[in-house]
Amino acid sequence: MPFQSDTARRYGTVSRALHWGMALLFAWQFFGMALRAALGRTPVVSFFVGSHVTVGVLLLALVLLRLLWARANHGHRPPYEAGLLGRAARLGHAALYALMVIVPTLAVLRLYGSGRGYAPFGIEIFAPSETRIEWLMAPANALHGLLAWVLLALIAGHVAMVAVHQLLLRDRLLYRMVRTAGPADPAPAQER
Template sequence: MTQFADSPHRYGLVTRIFHWGMALLFAAQFASAAAHWALPRESTLRDTLWSYHFNLGATLLLLVLLRGVWGLWNLRHRPSESGLMGSAAKAGHAALYALMITVPALKIIGSAGSTRGFSYLGLQIFPARETAIGWTNTISEWHGTLGWVLAVIVLGHISAAVIWHQVIKRDDVLQRMA
C-alpha cells in the first residue's frame, strides 16, 4: 500500500514528491540564474531562461513553506541518524531550508519596496512605488550572493547523498528518499 506519511525507515510519498519535484524546479531556477550571470544581454537563450525566474522563484517559496509545514508535522517519525554524521545531516537540511526561504523572500521584499513592484503569474501583488525604500533595496542586494551559497550547499548535499552514502558507506540513505 502507498505510504503517504514518513516513517523512521522511509520518507513517504508526499515528502518524496516535494523533494524530487522541487529538485527539478531548483535545477531550472539555477539554470536561469547561471544564464543571467554568464550569457551576454543580447543572448536569446538568456532571455528565455530568465523569463521564468521571478514566477518560478515565488512558486518555490510557496512550495518550501508547504513542505516545511509537512516536514514539521512528520518530524517525530522521520528517518534520522545519531552521532556526528547525523548532526551534520540535520544542520545541512536546516541550512537548505533557511536559504530556500531567505533567498526568494529577500528579493520579493526588495520588489515590494521598489519602483517596479511585484507581479506573480500576471497578478499584481505589490504596486510600483514612486520612490524606492532604502532598506528593502539593501537587503535584496544579498539575493544573488545567497542564491549562489544555496547552490554550493545543494552540491554538497548531493555529494553527501551519492558519494558518501551510496558509494563509500553503501547504506540505505538514498533508497529511503528514492
C-alpha cells in the same frame, strides 16, 4: 501511485514530491543564472531568466509548505544517524532550509521596494507604487546573488553526501527519498 505517509524508513508521497519538484525548480533557477553569467543577455538566456522571479516566489511558497509538512510529520520521518554524521546532516539541512527561505524572501522584499508591483499569472500580489523603498532593496542587492550561490554550494554538498552514503557507506540512504517500498529499505538509525 497510492498516497504514502512518511515513516521511520522512508519519506512519503508528499515529502518526495516536494523534494524532487523543488530540486527541478532550483535546477531551472541556477541553470538560468549560470547561463546569464556565462553568456550575458541573449534570447536563450531571456527564456530561462524571464521566469526567475515567478519560479523564486513559487519556491518560497513550496519551502514554507515543506516546513509545515515536516512539522506535521515530526516523529514519523526517518531519523538522523547518531554521532558526528547525524549532527552534520542536521546542520546541513538546517542551513539549506534557512537559505531556501532567506534567498527568495530577500528578492521579494527588493521587488516590493522597487515599486514595480508583482502579479504572477495575473494575480496581483502587490500593486505598483510610485515610491521606491531603498532600505528594503539594499539587503537583496547586497546578498541575494551571493547567498544564492552559497545555497548552490550547499546543494552540491548535499548531493555529494548522498553519493558518499550510496557508494562508500553503502547504507542505501538514498532509498528514503526515491523508493516507495521494498525489501532493500535501510533500517531506521536506532535499529542499526
